[in-house]
Amino acid sequence: MQITVTVNDDSFTREIEPRLLLIHFLRDDLGLTGSHWGCDTSNCGACVVWLDETPVKSCTVLAAMADGHRVRTVEGLAARGRLDPVQEGFARCHGLQCGFCTPGMMLTARWLLDHNRDPTDEQIREALSGQICRCTGYENIVRAVRWAARHEGTGGGAGPGPGGSGGTGPGATGPGPTANEVTW
Numbered sequence: 001m002q003i004t005v006t007v008n009d010d011s012f013t014r015e016i017e018p019r020l021l022l023i024h025f026l027r028d029d030l031g032l033t034g035s036h037w038g039c040d041t042s043n044c045g046a047c048v049v050w051l052d053e054t055p056v057k058s059c060t061v062l063a064a065m066a067d068g069h070r071v072r073t074v075e076g077l078a079a080r081g082r083l084d085p086v087q088e089g090f091a092r093c094h095g096l097q098c099g100f101c102t103p104g105m106m107l108t109a110r111w112l113l114d115h116n117r118d119p120t121d122e123q124i125r126e127a128l129s130g131q132i133c134r135c136t137g138y139e140n141i142v143r144a145v146r147w148a149a150r151h152e153g154t155g156g157g158a159g160p161g162p163g164g165s166g167g168t169g170p171g172a173t174g175p176g177p178t179a180n181e182v183t184w
């Protein structure tokens with residue numbers, strides 16, 4: 001069957017097998033290997049991408065289900081050469097070690113901040129509760145999201161997701177936050 005999917009604002013038309021999972025379509029057909037394939041059982045969350053406006057575990061979504069829809073992957077977080085505040089927060093607050101969980105964590109965090117600009121630690125943990133990190137103990141991931149929430153609109157980062165209402169906007173200007181602004 002043929003599908004056409006808009007991924008990170010680019011349209012792709014491909015012939016696929018109907019049984020193909022979205023994670024494999026992204027990684028193998030489109031070469032977007034930022035989304036990771038971990039458990040394949042909907043447990044780890046490493047494969048989280050956005051389908052239209054909603055984070056989904058792409059190991060449980062058929063590529064055919066994305067036909068005519070928009071997908072956002074970690075490759076689409078940065079815009080115009082600027083990191084999304086979520087990406088910058090993970091870097092500054094050491095929110096990763098091996099990085100395997102990180103793309104999914106960041107996509108979910110971006111969604112959270114688009115819907116709640118000032119989440120509590122409890123809300124951050126709840127939003128990320130469907131995703132497993134084997135390395136960090138989660139504390140620095142929460143710090144990273146908190147950092148991003150504090151620095152939305154300060155110059156770094158991409159704009160809102162596809163149709164999203166939050167984010168800093170692709171036209172954001174000015175210098176990004178400096179290292180000594182990192183507080184937690």
Ligand code: FES
Nearest residue numbers: 038039040045059
């Ligand atoms: S690979 Fe999809 S949830 Fe683990």
Ligand code: FES
Nearest residue numbers: 097099133134135
């Ligand atoms: S940083 Fe290694 S699994 Fe999260």
